[in-house]
Amino acid sequence: MNDKNKTIAADLAAGVSPETVIRCDEPLAPHTTLRVGGPADFFVEPVDEKDLVAVLRFCGEHKLPFLILGRGSNLLVRDRGYRGLVICLSSPEFARIEILDAKIRAGAGARQKALAVEARRAGLSGVEFLDGIPGTVGGALRMNAGAMGSETFDVVESVRVMDFAGNIRELKPNEMRVGYRCCALLKNHIALNAVFRCMPQPPAEIAARMQVFSEKRWSSQPAAPSAGCMFRNPSAIPAGKLIEELGLKGAFVGGAMISIKHGNFIVNGGSASAKDVLELVAQIRARAQAERGIDLHPEVEVVGED
Ligand SMILES: Cc1cc2nc3c(=O)[nH]c(=O)nc-3n(C[C@H](O)[C@H](O)[C@H](O)COP(=O)(O)OP(=O)(O)OC[C@H]3O[C@@H](n4cnc5c(N)ncnc54)[C@H](O)[C@@H]3O)c2cc1C
Helix, strand or coil, X not given: CCHHHHHHHHHHHHCCCCXXXXXXXXXXXXXXXXXXXXXXXXXXXXXXXXXXXXXXXXHHHCCCCEEEECCCCCEEECCCCEEEEEEECCCHHXXXXXXXXCEEEEXXXXXXXXXXXXXXXXXXXXXXXXXXXXXXXXXXXXXXXXXXXXXXXXXXXXXXXXXXXXXXXXXCHHHCCEECCEEHHHHCEEEEEEEEECEECCHHHHHHHHHHHHHHHHHHCCCCCEEEECECXXXXXXXXXXXXXCCCCCCEECCEEECCCXXXXXXXXXXXXXXXXXXXXXXXXXXXXXXXXXXXXXXXXXXXXX
16 A cells, blocks of 8 residues: 555555545456456445445545446446545445335345345245346345346335435435436436335245246346346347357357356356456447447446556
8 A cells, every 4th residue: 555545544544434445456346246356445344334435525625536336337447446435335324125014124234135035035026026136225226236137226215326426315216317227317416325115025926926936037147256147138139149149159269258058147266357357248239239230338337457
């Protein structure tokens, strides 16, 4: 760690409570499901909303770029890592799940799986499609994550958001510019928690539906490290089918390979670098454009420096 960053970390620590975690030179690969990428200059887990506000103010005053990190299951971090501050809402304060009659309030840092499991335990149906998505509630809101014919904002009643100046509001979905795999408002706001609308149903019926979803998912999706679907589905054809038709399944660059099981997944065989993955992405896009005239757009967000 260089002296300048040491001083910045000490200044930040002086303005927040001791429970807020602050680390320097934090490797980001273990914080992502694809498991590639370099370190963040600073990695911060604010203990509560008050400290989150203090961290945002600090970033503003010191002109430090920052990135909100969930489970890193839709992120590709470049090999030289992130020059700035990575903020992770993983403290218990941000991961709380509360049952409110037929509704559930879930913190942005809670895992989507935890939300689905708590709902099942409480006999509340509606969020079981989130069970197999390996991200957080915050990531589900930002990405409007979806599976099995449902998407996150189908069941969202309201979201508590903080802007980058620290102001908090509770918003309805129609105030948030929500679309396919995107909630535009959350590009410049932080989701703190959300209320999900559910329907009472016997836990055994919910469990049976989750089992069907799980079998469907694992019959078509690789288990190796990945960032899920690499590309958004173009209107003409699902991206995975297109990549399969181009004969690209199994193609690889270094340790990164297009999954044999699902053409839209790039898997890390263990030794992949971000550069390998990005080179493979470029090759797929070039072939899709040259042979089918289709411009594939990454769904996975690429951050950091080469
Ligand atoms: C094996 C596998 C299967 C997957 N299957 C699916 C699927 O079926 N359907 C689907 O939609 N996706 C799927 N994904 C992609 C991914 O899991 C989802 O997009 C997920 O919702 C991302 O959540 P995350 O916490 O990992 O977000 P991250 O990857 O950490 O972040 C994604 C984006 O959300 C932002 N963000 C995170 N938290 C917040 C917050 N609190 N406030 C504001 N912005 C925030 C980040 O800054 C970033 O821009 C899959 C991924 C994998 C690896």
